[in-house]
Amino acid sequence: MQIFIIPKLVTLRQKYHIDIEHLLATIDQHCIFSVADSQGEIIHANQKFQVLSGYTLPELLGQQHSVVN
Numbered sequence: 001m002q003i004f005i006i007p008k009l010v011t012l013r014q015k016y017h018i019d020i021e022h023l024l025a026t027i028d029q030h031c032i033f034s035v036a037d038s039q040g041e042i043i044h045a046n047q048k049f050q051v052l053s054g055y056t057l058p059e060l061l062g063q064q065h066s067v068v069n
Helices: 006-016 020-030 047-053
Strands: 034-036 042-045
Touching: 042 047
Parallel strands: none
Antiparallel strands: 034 042
């Protein structure tokens, strides 16, 4: 499943003057997430994802999500 929230964040920022950087930092602190490119390779994983998976960010980068199964 892919979730694209950035366009909605931009709309929220424009409409309600929300600080996107602060919102993204909050999401990073309270959610477990990773980002993959169009080939399904991990290009980012936050600290909580790294801890849960047992891998460091350098170990995750370029890997498929199946590495954590």
